[in-house]
Amino acid sequence: MKKIFVGAVALLAAGYLGLSGIAWYHDTLHAESSAAQPVASAETAQIRDILNRNACYYCHSATAALPPYASLPGIRQLSQYDIDKGQRYFRLDALFNALRDGSPPGQADLAKLERVVTNDAMPPMRFRLVHWSTGLSQHDQQTLLTWIAHQRKRWYVTPGVAAAFENEPVQPLPQALPTDPRKVALGMQLFHDPRLSVDNSLSCASCHSLSTGGVDNRKRSLGVRGQLGGVNAPTVFNAALNHMQFWDGRAATLQGQAGGPPLNPVEMASASWQQIVGELNADPSFANAFVKVYPDGLSGPNITDAIAEFEKTLLTPSRFDAWLRGNTEALSREEVHGYQLFKSTGCASCHVGANLGGQSFERMGRAGDYFAARGEALTEADNGRANVTHDPRDRQWFKVPGLRNVALTAPYFHDGSVTDLREAVRKMAQYQLGTTLSEADVDALTAFLKSLTGTYVPPSAPMSASAPAPSPAFAAQP
Numbered sequence: 444m445k446k447i448f449v450g451a452v453a454l455l456a457a458g459y460l461g462l463s464g465i466a467w468y469h470d471t472l473h474a475e476s477s478a479a480q481p482v483a484s485a486e487t488a489q490i491r492d493i494l495n496r497n498a499c500y501y502c503h504s505a506t507a508a509l510p511p512y513a514s515l516p517g518i519r520q521l522s523q524y525d526i527d528k529g530q531r532y533f534r535l536d537a538l539f540n541a542l543r544d545g546s547p548p549g550q551a552d553l554a555k556l557e558r559v560v561t562n563d564a565m566p567p568m569r570f571r572l573v574h575w576s577t578g579l580s581q582h583d584q585q586t587l588l589t590w591i592a593h594q595r596k597r598w599y600v601t602p603g604v605a606a607a608f609e610n611e612p613v614q615p616l617p618q619a620l621p622t623d624p625r626k627v628a629l630g631m632q633l634f635h636d637p638r639l640s641v642d643n644s645l646s647c648a649s650c651h652s653l654s655t656g657g658v659d660n661r662k663r664s665l666g667v668r669g670q671l672g673g674v675n676a677p678t679v680f681n682a683a684l685n686h687m688q689f690w691d692g693r694a695a696t697l698q699g700q701a702g703g704p705p706l707n708p709v710e711m712a713s714a715s716w717q718q719i720v721g722e723l724n725a726d727p728s729f730a731n732a733f734v735k736v737y738p739d740g741l742s743g744p745n746i747t748d749a750i751a752e753f754e755k756t757l758l759t760p761s762r763f764d765a766w767l768r769g770n771t772e773a774l775s776r777e778e779v780h781g782y783q784l785f786k787s788t789g790c791a792s793c794h795v796g797a798n799l800g801g802q803s804f805e806r807m808g809r810a811g812d813y814f815a816a817r818g819e820a821l822t823e824a825d826n827g828r829a830n831v832t833h834d835p836r837d838r839q840w841f842k843v844p845g846l847r848n849v850a851l852t853a854p855y856f857h858d859g860s861v862t863d864l865r866e867a868v869r870k871m872a873q874y875q876l877g878t879t880l881s882e883a884d885v886d887a888l889t890a891f892l893k894s895l896t897g898t899y900v901p902p903s904a905p906m907s908a909s910a911p912a913p914s915p916a917f918a919a920q921p
């Protein structure tokens with residue numbers, strides 16, 4: 444009896460929405476034909492209208508008022524599961540703010556939106572069955588895809604990318620980032636200077652060697668006195684392109700990041716910046732060189748500023764970049780196929796941008812329980828982003844790592860639990876996308892990932908084309 448009642452209400456609600464849906468549709472057609480020329484604000488209004496009409500806010504905004512039909516019995520229960528899940532995995536609020544004040548929408552958000560629009564995946568089918576006025580029309584889809592292309596062109600295109608690749612979720616590395624070469628030179632020295640550690644045993648390079656892909660290739664890093672750290676070391680190469688640093692994103696900038704290790708008791712364990720500054724000041728030649736660039740002399744903020752400046756030079760262009768810049772011969776057919784799979788299976792909606800990651804936090808195990816399958820006891824580090832936000836919903840969310848040079852940076856994941864790149868690819872498909880890849884697809888994806896191994900040109904190396912070619916800072920790919 445109750446079920447029949449709920450069903451009837453659902454049908455009524457659906458009918459109501461259906462009718463208003465048709466009215467909306469006519470409005471849009473009308474608006475379209477009378478619009479003289481598309482201006483940015485008209486485009487923004489169109490996007491908001493599409494998102495409104497299709498109840499996108501209903502499941503993807505924490506703040507938007509729910510539409511009236513949400514309170515009808517049955518309707519609400521029907522999609523509470525979708526609302527909870529939708530809110531966890533995609534927030535329109537950030538996108539909406541960007542629409543409102545013309546700031547850049549997140550690159551990962553754009554890629555995800557593109558994916559669901561292209562696959563006609565949203566709203567979810569079981570929602571559309573009841574709310575049959577929703578579902579993106581072809582015109583809606585085109586409008587959204589055009590908006591995404593405009594946003595990418597406005598905010599994210601790397602200068603020099605081939606015209607055909609301007610609208611890709613992944614972009615080539617920039618040729619260089621603006622830096623002050625004098626600070627870079629100091630930062631390079633400091634990066635290799637063990638005096639940053641309590642017993643002069645470790646420098647940044649001890650765990651981020653530039654000749655081994657910017658990592659230590661250990662499951663978890665070893666700090667001073669052989670102390671075992673909590674997570675696997677990510678690479679410093681291309682880290683300047685990340686929106687946040689560390690697996691849990693607890694540092695916003697490279698400078699903020701560089702302030703961590705020297706005083707971290709498990710890493711370099713210095714007692715204070717004073718202690719480090721005292722030791723460096725006892726070296727007059729270094730202290731004098733430093734004061735020439737930083738007139739107020741050695742200090743924590745100045746030391747980390749110089750290191751961060753140096754890290755901005757750690758870019759590693761690869762064959763993939765040459766390909767995106769228009770050299771069609773730079774990749775093999777299998778590598779190109781791997782890149783197509785990288786986009787079509789959905790890897791690129793998390794591993795997005797010039798570093799193929801570093802732009803967003805994602806749940807490890809969004810499509811299956813990675814941690815249960817791992818078997819090892821849970822650690823504090825497994826809490827990921829929640830350690831910073833203290834929001835239980837952020838448990839097991841991590842910064843999506845960049846994938847450049849990934850062939851050199853084993854073992855993989857924040858816990859360093861996987862040693863083989865092919866296995867990491869399989870696990871990603873399983874736990875992030877809920878799919879099982881064929882071995883041929885694993886081959887192609889892995890071949891593509893290997894094409895991301897790049898070359899680092901140290902800032903001191905001769906830059907002119909006539910000078911002898913600088914040797915690659917780490918092994919060329921096999």
Ligand code: HEC
Nearest residue numbers: 497498499502522525528529532533555556559565566570
């Ligand atoms: C009834 C609730 C509901 C509505 C309405 C809805 N969504 Fe979703 N959305 C979900 C759920 C649930 C997920 C998570 C899907 C999953 O991973 O299983 C999701 C995921 C997404 C994602 C993330 C996909 C990814 O790869 O992470 C995007 C983008 C998205 N929705 C956009 C939209 C847009 C645009 C609309 C309106 C056209 C919309 N949604 C309407 C429930 C909804």
Ligand code: HEC
Nearest residue numbers: 647650664665666674675676677682688689690701704710
């Ligand atoms: C004992 C080994 C060790 C030392 C020494 C060390 N690091 Fe790290 N580094 C790590 C580990 C482990 C992480 C990941 C920590 C986390 O995410 O919680 C990390 C993270 C980073 C990141 C963030 C990269 C990303 O994608 O999130 C950067 C950048 C970095 N280190 C640079 C430095 C610099 C600069 C120094 C010297 C001041 C330094 N590291 C010293 C082990 C080390």
Ligand code: HEC
Nearest residue numbers: 789790793805807841843844855856857867868871872875
């Ligand atoms: C829903 C977002 C998401 C999707 C989709 C996704 N990844 Fe990931 N990827 C992550 C996160 C988050 C991590 C880090 C997880 C951890 O360390 O626990 C990661 C880690 C990785 C790593 C290990 C990198 C390292 O340095 O440790 C590789 C390799 C990788 N992904 C490849 C892929 C491939 C290939 C695909 C497509 C088959 C894919 N990913 C799809 C979010 C995603």
